[in-house]
Amino acid sequence: MKSHARVVVIGGGVAGCALLYHLARLGWTDVVLVEKAELTSGSTWHAAGNTPHYSTGYTTSRLYLETTRFYERFARETGEDVGFHKCGGVRLSINRDHEAEHRRAVAKAHLLGMDMEVIGPNQARDLLPYMELDGVLSACWTKEDGYIDPSSITNALARQARALGAEVYRHTRVTATVQQNGHWRVETDKGPITCEIVVNSAGLWSREVAAMVGYDFPIVPMERQYLVTEPVAGIENLKAELPILRDISAPLYMRQEQKSLLLGLFDAEPVFWAADGTPPGFVQELLVPDLERVSHAFERALARVPILGKLGVKRVINGPIMRSPDGNPTIGPVPGLTNYWMNAGYFAGFGLSGGLNARLAEWIIGGEPEIDLTAFDLRRYGAYATGAFTIESTRAAYVHEFSVAYPNEEHPVARGARVSSLHGRQKELGAVFAARNGWEVPNWYAPPGVVAEEEPSYGRTNWFAHVAREAMAVQRTAALFDLSSLAKFEVRGPGA
Known part of the structure; x- marks a missing residue:
């Protein structure tokens, strides 16, 4: 050998x-x-x-x-x-x-x-x-x-x-x-x-x-x-x-x-x-x-x-x-x-x-693949992917395999591993969250009187009008974005 x-x-x-x-x-x-x-x-x-x-x-x-x-x-x-x-x-x-x-x-x-x-x-x-x-x-x-x-x-x-x-x-x-x-x-x-x-x-x-x-x-x-x-x-x-x-x-x-x-x-x-x-x-x-x-x-x-x-x-x-x-x-x-x-x-x-x-x-x-392999890259999981997360997420993904796969669908399991300091306030404002590398990130906001829950569809979904309203508000006034979930780079040294 x-x-x-x-x-x-x-x-x-x-x-x-x-x-x-x-x-x-x-x-x-x-x-x-x-x-x-x-x-x-x-x-x-x-x-x-x-x-x-x-x-x-x-x-x-x-x-x-x-x-x-x-x-x-x-x-x-x-x-x-x-x-x-x-x-x-x-x-x-x-x-x-x-x-x-x-x-x-x-x-x-x-x-x-x-x-x-x-x-x-x-x-x-x-x-x-x-x-x-x-x-x-x-x-x-x-x-x-x-x-x-x-x-x-x-x-x-x-x-x-x-x-x-x-x-x-x-x-x-x-x-x-x-x-x-x-x-x-x-x-x-x-x-x-x-x-x-x-x-x-x-x-x-x-x-x-x-x-x-x-x-x-x-x-x-x-x-x-x-x-x-x-x-x-x-x-x-x-x-x-x-x-x-x-x-x-x-x-x-x-x-x-x-x-x-x-x-x-x-x-x-x-x-x-x-x-x-x-x-x-x-x-x-x-x-x-x-x-x-x-x-x-x-x-x-x-x-x-x-x-x-x-x-x-x-x-x-x-x-x-x-x-x-x-x-x-x-x-x-x-x-x-x-x-x-x-x-x-x-x-x-x-x-x-x-x-x-x-x-x-x-x-x-x-040093790199010739096509995008993000969907298979193990770095899609962070330290939050504990044994309990693995079991719960695997169970949900398995069951969902026998359902219709709607575009951009979010699953309500194994959630809340990471939240920003604004999470509570975002929830009060009607945020409908997505999971991004373990973080809870607002996808859109349901206005008062609207259930804060997405209804997946192959047609126009229930968030369409609300996202349009948000986009218009950003164009006409201003918006505050929570970037807690994004990576941060610390630059040190001379000239930094």
Whole structure:
């Protein structure tokens, strides 16, 4: 095993292996990955491997597209069979706000060069012949959606990284990380490795690895379940592989798994697991299935896809997966530590790992990414992101995932971490607050007699007239702005 390297990546899941490959591809070949067990141990091995494209966020949509394009290019250029199925995806609209959200997503997708469109119910059933249309107004059809084999792509990335000069050390447990003389010393049970840069891609153990350097990483594992049915008679005679069905009203997703159906069922509330720390001996294990707690989703699945009621269940997968407070991956340099990076929290790991880790590699090598990664930058969380904040925010973000995503919507949970000295007076004046880096910041003021609460909408919201009044007041008279939430720079020295 090497005793020196430029970069040490800790963790051999899909995120760690993707980063290792992209670093080596960009010319940084003096890089190593250490994994305490086998590659894919943790969350990667039991994932469904879906590769979606739909998102209400521009950067997320772009990275979804970059990821699937990367998988195709990687397989073509290396000859690796990564088990990538580009079967398409159908996302149902069951109310007018869903339709409005889908139309906005389609417009953004076209800007990115993505093949996405809104289709009618009958077109959706042509694509998914087992589906009932009760309550369906329309659907969002994405031709490039699909899924990939978790083990195949992860191991292929590691193989190709090694072919470029990187090294992978399995069954190598990290026991400490210490910074000495501008370098990092990564202690393992096989000996130390001195390096310039450490990247924590440890997934389920990212909190424990971060704690070695004194960083309290705001992330928590939760349980995720899906089941695979017995084979569906005649499914092999369909003209094409079934696209992935997504119905957030259930909530569920369903796709073809060889001759069977794979059904992902979501809990009404998140079920957290090992919130106080991942057991050190937990390796490539599953949790006890509990279909009773997702019975509400299963009943709706039976109504949407009646054939499910005629199929036996071949297996149920219940495994832990990491989730950040807002549901996005958490990457970037850790404040206060030189050359220590995080790369964890992939709730949709296979949908983002290929593209996001290419951008992270650019960032590590070049000093900045070529696109705006603010939505994923770990510095979006400050010291206020305590354990209670993480649990409360993660719960709210998870539940909201199955609702309409309104523009600029604020969530009334995990709030009040930071307030200015004017907060009480602002509240008296009818302020409706937004959360900005933990601070409570007035978004607008409700006049007397108006409830100080925003009503989210895809149309003109209830704050429109009040904000117009405020803007006019600023133009005609004057205004006082509370800038407590903004960063302050202290300049010292001669001439300051």
